[in-house]
Amino acid sequence: VTQSPVWRALSPAQQDQTLFEERHLRYISLLGKGNFGSVELCRYDPLGDNTGELVAVKKLQPNKQSTMEDFKKEVNTLSVFHCDYIVKYKGVCYSMGRLSMSLVMEYLPYGSLIGYLDSNRHNVNARRMLLFASQICKGMEYLQTLRYVHRDLAARNILVASDSLVKIADFGLTKIIPFDKEYYRVTQPGESPIFWYAPESISESRFSHKSDVWSFGVVLHELFSYCDMNCNPKRLCMQEIGHNVQSPSISMHLANILKNNWRLPAPPNCPPTVYSLMNECWAYDFEERPCFSSLGNQIETIMQDERE
Numbered sequence: 001v002t003q004s005p006v007w008r009a010l011s012p013a014q015q016d017q018t019l020f021e022e023r024h025l026r027y028i029s030l031l032g033k034g035n036f037g038s039v040e041l042c043r044y045d046p047l048g049d050n051t052g053e054l055v056a057v058k059k060l061q062p063n064k065q066s067t068m069e070d071f072k073k074e075v076n077t078l079s080v081f082h083c084d085y086i087v088k089y090k091g092v093c094y095s096m097g098r099l100s101m102s103l104v105m106e107y108l109p110y111g112s113l114i115g116y117l118d119s120n121r122h123n124v125n126a127r128r129m130l131l132f133a134s135q136i137c138k139g140m141e142y143l144q145t146l147r148y149v150h151r152d153l154a155a156r157n158i159l160v161a162s163d164s165l166v167k168i169a170d171f172g173l174t175k176i177i178p179f180d181k182e183y184y185r186v187t188q189p190g191e192s193p194i195f196w197y198a199p200e201s202i203s204e205s206r207f208s209h210k211s212d213v214w215s216f217g218v219v220l221h222e223l224f225s226y227c228d229m230n231c232n233p234k235r236l237c238m239q240e241i242g243h244n245v246q247s248p249s250i251s252m253h254l255a256n257i258l259k260n261n262w263r264l265p266a267p268p269n270c271p272p273t274v275y276s277l278m279n280e281c282w283a284y285d286f287e288e289r290p291c292f293s294s295l296g297n298q299i300e301t302i303m304q305d306e307r308e
């Protein structure tokens, strides 16, 4: 279509396929809400005949946590990624005369890993979980080649494209590591998902590919727990810390129990090889943690054994 005479007649702005006109975005339903804003299911229907494509539109809720500046960074970050295991950027939609903007992405029909595993627990076996884990690994390996740290790797931010494909989403907290350092130090830790954080991230706000590896270990735990809310990482950590402990000393208590070598317990029926992989990711010293490429190889090996 982009070489037809009709197309050639359009102006460059009209040919820009990453620009979505608000008047053609038809709201269908709410897909997710967070401290970032909200994600809506819309149909982009310029012909007005319901033949348009379904898209996921993330609208920014400017609040104390996330500003328009952060949102623009998130849009720019996502727009440079081209990877089968990272949710696809489609473009932006400006409204109120460029005063507000929305991020348009591919719509993944099965939602987040949390809802999917909870409702498909009987037909998702260890092999399929390892397939998902290896895809997340490949996505993280790709991010690492571009020097990005995700900083919010968690099952809630993994989306399910089909019964055999998951993708990493939500790059609201993603940072690029400066060329002369091996880590990123955050100044203003907002709403921090500390139960997915490595010890050095909790106590020094220090983030690196190795802190993403720690979070990947927690995602493995969520996977093999079928994202059961009764044994999610936050609940298990709070049980250990003591439910009566209040913020902000929770992070200090969490840092302490991790320093004393407490770790999340093995999920029920979790293969011992998978639990030891989690514990490799949870090495206290970040230099001892495996890199994503070695994690990917180990997962492939375990998948072979699971097949036999």
Ligand SMILES: N#CCCn1cc(-c2nc(Nc3ccc(C4CCNCC4)cc3)nc3c2CCN3)cn1
Pocket (backbone or CB within 6 Å): 030, 031, 032, 033, 034, 039, 056, 087, 105, 106, 107, 108, 109, 110, 111, 112, 115, 156, 157, 158, 159, 169, 170
């Ligand atoms: N990550 C992150 C946190 C923010 N967030 C992202 C999305 C998102 N959801 C989908 N798809 C989606 C979502 C839910 C359902 C159902 C599940 C059953 N209950 C009813 C709803 C179905 C399909 N596709 C996306 C996105 C972003 C790009 N493409 C939602 N929240």
